[in-house]
Amino acid sequence: MSAVGNGNNIFWHNCPVGKPEREKLLNQKGCVVWITGLSGSGKSTVACSLSRELYALGKISYVLDxxxxxxxxxxxxxxxxxDRAENIRRVGEVAKLFADAGLICIASLISPYRRDRDFCRELLPEANFIEVFMNMPLELCEARDAKGLYxxxxxxxxxxxxxxxDPYEPPLNCEIELRQNDGVCPTPCDMAKQIVTFLEEKGFLQA
Ligand SMILES: Nc1ncnc2c1ncn2[C@@H]1O[C@H](COP(=O)(O)OS(=O)(=O)O)[C@@H](OP(=O)(O)O)[C@H]1O
Ligand SMILES: Nc1ncnc2c1ncn2[C@@H]1O[C@H](COP(=O)(O)OP(=O)(O)O)[C@@H](O)[C@H]1O
Incomplete structure (x- = not known):
C-alpha cells in the first residue's frame, strides 16, 4: 500500500486482477474516445453510431453523453x-475508470475549453485518450437546431x-477531425467507421 491523495491518511489498495487481465478476457484494450464540438455538431449521433459499430464487431463500449x-x-x-470545468473533470475521471475496466469509453461533451480536455488527456496513459473533433460550422449546427436552443x-x-x-476552443492536437467534404457532412455511420479504423490501426480492438 502507498499513501496518496490530498489527505495524509489515504491509501491506494491494489487488486491482483488488473486492466491487462480484464482486457484479455474482453479481447480489446480500454481507452477513451473523447468527442468534442458545438451543440448540434453530431457528437451524440456519432457516439451512438460508434457504439453500434463496435458492438457489431463484438467490442464493448459505453457512452458517456x-x-x-x-x-x-x-x-x-x-x-x-x-461548472463546465467540473463537469469535464468528473466525466474524465469516470471515463478513466471505464477505460481501466477494459471498455472503450465514448465521451461526448461540448467540452469547450482546451485546458479541461487536456486535463482529461493527462489522466490516462499515453495514447489511450483519443480526441475526436466534430469540426462542423456554426451555421450548420444552428440550422439543425434539433432542440431549439440556438x-x-x-x-x-x-x-x-x-x-x-460563450467560447469554443477548437483542439490543436486532436487524433481525429471529422468535417464536411465539399460542403457535405459525411453520414454518422461513415464517421463512426473512420474512428473504428483508427482504433483498429492502433491495436485497441484486440488484447
Ligand atoms: N449555455 C449552454 N451552452 C451549451 N449547451 C447548453 C447550454 N445550455 C444548455 N445546453 C445543453 O447542454 C448540452 C451540453 O452539455 P455538456 O455537458 O456537453 O456541456 S459542457 O461540455 O459542459 O460545455 C447541450 O447538448 P448538445 O447539444 O448535445 O451538445 C445543450 O443541449
Ligand atoms: N452526419 C449527420 N448528417 C446529418 N444530420 C446529422 C448528422 N449527425 C447528426 N445529425 C443531426 O443533427 C442533430 C444534432 O445531432 P446531435 O448528435 O444531437 O448533436 P450534438 O450531440 O453534438 O448536439 C440531430 O437532429 C441529428 O439527427
Whole structure:
C-alpha cells in the first residue's frame, strides 16, 4: 500500500486482477474516445453510431453523453466556465475508470475549453485518450437546431450558449477531425467507421 491523495491518511489498495487481465478476457484494450464540438455538431449521433459499430464487431463500449450525465451525476452543475470545468473533470475521471475496466469509453461533451480536455488527456496513459473533433460550422449546427436552443440563445433567452455568446476552443492536437467534404457532412455511420479504423490501426480492438 502507498499513501496518496490530498489527505495524509489515504491509501491506494491494489487488486491482483488488473486492466491487462480484464482486457484479455474482453479481447480489446480500454481507452477513451473523447468527442468534442458545438451543440448540434453530431457528437451524440456519432457516439451512438460508434457504439453500434463496435458492438457489431463484438467490442464493448459505453457512452458517456454530456446531456445525459447532466440528469444525474452532474445535475448540480450549470454552464459557467467553472461548472463546465467540473463537469469535464468528473466525466474524465469516470471515463478513466471505464477505460481501466477494459471498455472503450465514448465521451461526448461540448467540452469547450482546451485546458479541461487536456486535463482529461493527462489522466490516462499515453495514447489511450483519443480526441475526436466534430469540426462542423456554426451555421450548420444552428440550422439543425434539433432542440431549439440556438433560437433561444439568439433571442437572448439563454445566456452563455456555446458558439453564440460563450467560447469554443477548437483542439490543436486532436487524433481525429471529422468535417464536411465539399460542403457535405459525411453520414454518422461513415464517421463512426473512420474512428473504428483508427482504433483498429492502433491495436485497441484486440488484447
Ligand atoms: N449555455 C449552454 N451552452 C451549451 N449547451 C447548453 C447550454 N445550455 C444548455 N445546453 C445543453 O447542454 C448540452 C451540453 O452539455 P455538456 O455537458 O456537453 O456541456 S459542457 O461540455 O459542459 O460545455 C447541450 O447538448 P448538445 O447539444 O448535445 O451538445 C445543450 O443541449
Ligand atoms: N452526419 C449527420 N448528417 C446529418 N444530420 C446529422 C448528422 N449527425 C447528426 N445529425 C443531426 O443533427 C442533430 C444534432 O445531432 P446531435 O448528435 O444531437 O448533436 P450534438 O450531440 O453534438 O448536439 C440531430 O437532429 C441529428 O439527427
Amino acid at each position: 454530456g446531456d445525459n450525465l447532466r440528469h444525474g451525476l452532474n445535475k448540480d452543475l450549470g454552464f459557467k466556465a467553472e 433560437k433561444l440563445a439568439r433571442d437572448g433567452k439563454i445566456k452563455g450558449f456555446t458558439g453564440i455568446d
